[in-house]
Amino acid sequence: MASASSSRYTRDTFALKQKAMKYYSENGIPSKMEQILNTMFYDDPSDVHGYLVNYFSQFTLEAVISKLSATQVYGSTGMPTIQTDAFCTVNNKEKKIISSTIPCTNIKAKPDDREKAEIESQHSVVAALKAINTEISDALKGLNPKQQNEIDKILLSIIERMKSEETARKAHEDEAIENPSPIIPTEEKDKKKSAKGKGGKASAPLVIIPDRPLEVFTAGSEAVAAVSQAVCACAAIANNIPIYRHVGNLSRTKGALHEFRIPLPMVTIIQSGKSVPGKVNCVKEYMLVPGVSMTTEKSIEHIQHIYHYVAKSLATKLGPTAKFVNESGALCPQLETPTQALDMLQEAVNAQGLTIGEDMYLAINAAGHEFFDHDKGRYEVITGTLKSPDDMVDFWGDIVLKYPALIAIIDPLRGEDNESWLLLGERISDGVFVIGDRFFHRPGLVSQTPPSSPIQTSGAVLYVEQMNSITDLVQCANLFHGLNNEVVISTNQGDTTDTFIVDFAVGLGARFLKVGGPRRGERSCKLNRLIEISRELEPPLPSEESSHEEDENAADGKKEDDPNEDETKFEEGEQKIDVDNDTEEKSERKEREVVALEEDHEEKDNAPLLWGAEEKSRLKLHAPFVFPVIEIPAPPPDTEREGEEGKPSSPSSKHGK
Template sequence: MAASRASERSAREFYEMKQRAVHFYKENQVPEKIEEVLNNMFHESPVDVYGYLSEYFESKAKPPVIHKVSGREVYDSKGQPTVQADISCIIKGLEKHFSTATASSYNHYPDNIPLEKREAEEKERQQNTGAAVSLINGQLTEALCGVDPTDQKEVDDVVLTLIDKLKAEADQKEEDERLKRIEEELNQEPKEPAKEEKTISPKGKKKAGSARSVIVALEEPKEPLYPACSAACAVSQAVAMAGAAVKKVEFYEHICNAAGNVEVDVFTMPMPMVSVLSSGKPAPGKQNLIKELLILPKPGLPLEEGMKQVTRVYHQIGKLLFSKLGVPGYYVNDNGTFTPQYDRQEQFLDLVQEAVTALELTPGEDIYIALNCAAHEIYEPEKSKYEVMTGMLKTSEDMIEFYADIINRYPAIIALIDPLRKQDSEVWTKLCERLSEKCYIIGEHVYPRVERFVQEGFGELAASGASLRLHQMTTVTNIILAATIIKEEASITAISSVPGDTSDTFLADLAVGIGATFVKFGAPARGERISKYNRLLRISETLKEQGQLRVHEGFAFPVKRPPTPPPSEGAESEQDGSK
C-alpha cells in the first residue's frame, strides 16, 4: 500500500510538472516560435544551421540592461591620475563586460604656475579622482542598474541628476558650517577695537589710494565643481560605447543616431587641425601670441592623403629645427609639438612656410594654418592690455589691426582660436565683422564648459565656431546638444582633446558622429594622439568601402556681423507718416 501511494504521488507530481511546463512554454510562445524558425530555416536552407538558430533566438531575447558600473584609478598621458569606467550588462540572462572608457584629465592652470599652486592642484586632482572612483562603484552603479545602455540621454540624465544632488547637499553642509562658525564668533566676548593711528601724509603728496582707480576686467575664477564630477565623463563615454556594442553598429553610427540623425546614409570626415609648434607665455622666448600653431590639409583631399601631407610637413619642420638649433630643436612637449625658442610670431610662420615649400607644396593652396592664441593667458590685468611679445602691449582695439596685418602678410592663415578674452565681447564682435569672411574665429577657452554652452549658447560672443572638449562633467549628450546649437547658428564645430589625454579613440568616432568640421588632437606624434588619427583613417576607409563617404569641398567661412540695431522711435514715426 505504501509503495502504491508513493507511486500515485510521483505520478501526480509528474503530471503537475508537465502542466507547468505546458503553461510555461505556451505563455512564452515557445512552440509557435520553434515552428516559425524551423519553417523559415527549411525554406532558406542556411549553410550554418545552428548559427541561423542562434541569430533567431538572440533577436527574441530580452534587451540588455546595465548590471554593473565599475570605476578605477588609472593614469593619463602626463602621468596624472584619472578615472576609468567599465560597463557590464545582463544579456541573454548572463552578465557580460561591454566597454571600458577613460576620462581625459584637465589642467585649469597654465604650465608656468608657481610650485605651490601646482602642488595644490596635484593634491586636489588626487582627491577628486578617488572621490569619482568611489561614486562610480557606489551610488552610480546602483542608480544605473537596469537602465537601457542604448538610451544615452536617460543614462546621462541619471548621472548628472545624482551629481547635482550630491553637490547641493555638500554646498548646504558647507553653508551650515559657515553659519555655525559665525554664530560662535558672535557669541564670544567682544574685544576692544584697536585704536587707529592717524597717518599724516607728506605735504604736497597724495594719500595712497587717492588716485583715480582703473577698472580692470579680471579673468573668471576657477569654477567650483563637485569633486567627483569626472565620473560623469568616464561613465557617459563607457555607456555610449556599450550602447553601440549592444546595437552591433559602428560607434560613430550610434552617436549619429543618438543625435537624432537616424536616416543618415553619408558621413563627412572632419578635417584635421594638426599641431606642429607650441610657444606662448609659459614657454621660453619673447613671443607670446602663438600658443599653438596648427596646419590643415587642402579641403577635398581624402583623409589618408591629407594626413600624409601634414605629417610630412611636421617631420620637415623637425628637420629644419634640427639643422638650425641642433638636438634641442627636435624636442617635443606633451602635445607632441616642437617648441623652439623664438622671439617673434613671424619666425614660427616663416618656419612652417619654409617646410611646406621644401616639400614642393604651396602655403595657402596645399597647406593652411590655424593659430591658437589663448588670449586669456597673455592679458595683463594691471595694464588692461595684451602682451603679444615681451614688452609689446596691445589694447583690445589694437588687436584687430594686429591680426588683420598678420593675415594679410600670411594669407595661408584661415583660423584664429581664442584671439581675445571673453570679457572683450564688443571688440570680439568687431574682429568677427572684420575677418570672418576669410578666417574662422573659433572660441575654445571662452566657452569653458560644454554644459554652460548648452545653457547659454554663444551669448555675446558670436563666432565662426566653437571648440568642444570632453572632460570633467561633460557628457556625450551635452556634446550632441552643443553641436546642434552650433549648427543652428550656421557655425562650425571642432572637437578637441585636452592636455591630459589618454589613448582612447572615443573622440574620433564622436567627431564623425556629430558631423564636426575640424578635429584638434595634437601633433602626429605620441601614442595618445596618433591613436585618434589612426581611428579616423579606419573610419574613412570603412565609409569609402560602403559608399558612405563625402569629402569637404572647401572652407565655408560663416560670416559673423553685429546684429542690426532696432529702428529708433523717430524713424518709425517717419515711416508711419510716409504711409
C-alpha cells in the same frame, strides 16, 4: 490496481507538462525550433551550433547595465584620471562590454594657483571613483545603455546633490569657526600707506574688465563625463554597431543617418606661449588643417612629413634645443615672433610639393586669456611688448592679411573684451573662422542659455571632460550647427589612448578634430582611428545635384528629338478641360493635394532618414569652407548720433578655400 501515491504523481507530472507546454508556446519555441531545424537541414552549415546561436540571437533581450566599475589610471601628463568598465546582462549572463577612459581634466588656473588646482583635481578623481562604484552604479542598474538622455539626467542629479551636500557642509564648518581677531596694521604697512599719501601725482585708474569667474565644480564631477562616455560606447558595442554610428543616431534630427563625414584634423606642429621658452606669448599652437578635397589617409601622411621636415629644419637653424617635444607631441622652439613659425610651416608645406592655401591650411590657437596681463590691462604679445584690446584688432588683422592660408583663429582675445572681439570679427571673419574656446561656458550651461543673436563666433570648441555629458555635448553641437557655427571636438592636454573622441566627432558631424601634435601614442591612436573609420565607410554616392542635372540634360535631349510633344500635350489637356464640367472642384482638389504633398515633404526634410540595420555607412564629402561674417549689431535708434564713426573697413575676402 495503481496506488494513490502513483496516481497523484501522474496528475502532478501531467500538470507540470501542461505548464511547460504553455510556457514554451507563449514564447514561440516549438514553431521557432521547427522553422530553424528545417532551414538548417537544407543550408547544411559547417558549424551547427553557431547557426542556431545566430538564429536565436535575434530574439534575445537587449543588454541592460548590471554594474559599473571605476579604477584610477593615468593620462599622458602623469595626472590621475578615470577608467570605467561597463558590465551588462547579456543572454542571462553578466559580461564586461567596454572599458572606457576619459582624459585628465584641462586645468584652467593661473601659474601661481596651478599646484593647488592639481591637488584639488586629484581629490576630485578619488571622489568620482567612489561615487561611480557605489551610488551611480546602483542607480543605473537595470537600465538600457541606449537611454543616454535619461542616464545623463541621473548622473547630473547625483552630482548636483553631492554639490549641495558639500556646500552645506562648508557652511556649517564656517559657522563653527570663531570670527578672527582684527588685524593690527604693522609699522611697515603704515609707512607704505603714508608714502602713498605724500606728494606725487595720482595716476588715472585703469579700467580692466575682470575675467569671467570660472565655474566651481564639486569634488567628483568627473564622474559625469566618465560614465556618460562609457554608457555611450557600451550601447554601441552591445548592439554591434560602431560608436560613431550610435552617436549619429543620438545626435541627428535630419539628414541621412548612414552618411558620415570625417572631421578635418587640426594638428599642432609648433607650440609656443607663456609656458614655452621663447619670446612669443600670443600664440599657443600653430596648426595645420588639410584641404577639403584631400583624403584622410593622405592628409595625415602629409602632416607627418611636414612635422619631420620642420623638426629637422629647426635643429639645423636653431640648434638641438629646438627638438624639444612637449607632452602634447608638438615642437617647442624658442621663437622671436609669431610670423617666424608661420613662415616655417609654409616653407615645409611647399617642400612637400603641396600648395599652401589649397592642399594645406594654417590655424592658430591664440588662447587670449593666457597672455593677458591683468595688472597692466594689456596683452603681452611678445615679451616686453604690450598691446591694448583695440591694438590687438590691428595686430590680428595684419597677420590675417599677410597669411591668406590662415583659416582659423581660436580665442584671439579674451571673451570679456566684447567690443574688441566684435571689431576683430567684423574685420577678419570674411576669410577666417573666429572660434571660441574659453569664450563659451560649459556646454550644459550654453544649452540652457543659448548665445544671443547675432553670434560673435563662427566656431566653438567642445571637450568630453568633467561635467560635460554626452547629451549636453550633442545638444550644444546641434545648437551651434543651427547658428551656422562650425564645431571643433578637441582632445585634452592630459590625454589617454582611448579613441572614443574620434568616433564621437564623426558621429556628431564635427568639421574639425583638434588632436594636438602628431607624435606620442595617445595622439597617434586618434589619427589611426580616423584613418580606420575613413576606410570603413563606403565611397559617397553621386550627389543629388549631379543626378538632377543629368535628368535635366536627358529631358532637354528628348525635347530636341520631339519639339512638337509639349504642344500636343497642351492641346490634349485643353480639350479635356473643355469637356470636364467640374473644373472648379477639380482645381480645389488639386490645390489640397499640392498642400498635403508640401507638408509631407517638409515633414520628411525635418525627420532623419533611416536605413537598414545591415546597410553599409557611407562617406559624406566636405563642402568648401564658407566663413560666416561677424557684424557689429546696429545701435538702437535712440542712441544714434550725428558724426558717429563708421564701421572699420573689412579686408578683401580670401577666395579659393
